[in-house]
Amino acid sequence: MILTARVTAVQAGMRLDDGAARLFPGLSKSRIRKIIDWGGCSIAGTMVRVASRTLAEHDEIVLGVMEPDEYRERLLARDEILYDDRDYLAVNKAAGLNCQRTPYQLKGTVEHAVTLYFRAAGSHEPARVVHRLDRGTSGVMVFPKNRRAAAHFSAALQRGAVEKIYWALVAGAPDADQWTVNAPIAKIDRARYGVALPGKDAQTLFRVRASGVGLTLVEARPLTGRTHQIRVHLAHCGLPILGDTVYGGDPAARLLLHCRSMTFANAAGRTISATAPVDRDFAACCAAAGIPLPVARPAAGGLASD
Template identity: 65%
Template sequence: MILKAAVTAEAAGMRLDDGAKLLFPELSKAQIRRIIDWGGCTISESLVRVASRQLREGDLVALGVMEPERCVEIVYRKEDLLFEDGGYLAINKAAGINSQRTPYQLKGTVEYAVECYLKSLGSKEPARVIHRLDRGTSGVMFFPKHKKAATHISYLLKEGKVEKVYWALVADVPEQEEWTVDAPIAKLNKFRYGVALPGREARTAFRVISAGKGATLIEAHPFTGRTHQIRVHLAHSGLPIVGDATYGGEHALRMMLHCRSMAFSTRDGKAISATAPVDRAFRQVCQDHGIDLD
């Protein structure tokens, strides 16, 4: 939820946190300060993270209100990385956090944490989000360390030259061991996508890894990079992902979709890859269905 209000004559000259309390009486001072600290406040569309900022009459203040449980501090250290060299680094994104900043949040996103890590190395480069994972999806995310690396990997992603492997748990047994979905994807509403015309070309190959009790672990290879592609193509196949309520999946501890690995080659032909282990919740849900990931 985003709240907006113009600074009145009464609030003009006040500190941002005091003035915001006057403009948004439904919020506590602590809530307002948390929103400011976590990057959910803008003044006339510019991000402001200083509670003592002085307000001027006519300023448009916007506050992004999010659930307290989403305020999770993320810090990446060298030992946390899946891969790092002079051009790229890779992290294992946790389920339930955002890949990049939103109108509600900067701090507590992968983008912010990676930028903080780069700063710790003495770099002035921003964290460039050249591909992203849905909030409920975990796994490998690569970040370029400089503009040339960003240009190269962005080209590879656009041309389908980055090999991506996902694991997904579905609550059924597929009729085939291997199959490919070649079906266009279109936006249906603000939150959902689906196989529809007109839509953007999308192609995903699937393979059964292991069948358990009422569920199957699937390996997915997306050849294109459409929003919600694997989720939509599995739902289209009659196999919604466990935990994916948006597309009809049964309830679970988390959405059971994980980017297991990514691989590509640098400009000079060096092979780069990263593989991400699954988290405890993913492993537990698989075990509940009789699937041992070991």
């Protein structure tokens, strides 16, 4: 929830936390301080993390108010680390987390958790978000550890040299075991995309991974990287993802889309690959439908494979 207010002559000269408490009476001063600390406050479009800042008349204060449980610090657990070498870190992003900071949230994001991981390892490099997953999507995210690795990985993504495999649970059964969607994607309103002209070229390869009672596990390999590409292309096929109510999917505990693996070659030509196990909600939906899932097991060198 985003709250906005403008400083009047009454709050001018006050500390930010004191003035905000007056302008937003529904929030306690302690909660306002926490919002400020977590990067959820901006003045004139700039993030402010100093509660003692002096307010000026006409300042516009914007607060991003998260649910109380979202204030928990996000630290990477050992089982969330999928791959780690001197150039790249791959993690298993949980569903429901923002992968990068927003104007109203810094802490509690995957980006911030990776930054803390780097700091604990003695590195002062930033967590570079070179690719993204939707908030509701889980699975593999790769973070380059230096500029050279970031440039190489970014170039590989742009030329389609990174193999990305996603799993999606859909209701019903596709008409074929394998198919390709080659359909342009365009933004159709503030938060939704669709197959439309004019739009950006988008191509996704699909195949049935397993079938169960009323549900099908579909594997998707996007050959381009458009926003909501897999979600839009499956909805276009009449197969919206379970939990994706934005695109017509039936309600579920979460958006049942998971980035299963990412594979690419580093600058020296060595293959880098990471595979992420699904979470309990995803596994439970598969089990309820009688869909078996392979178990990811670590392989040599810190990689993971089926």
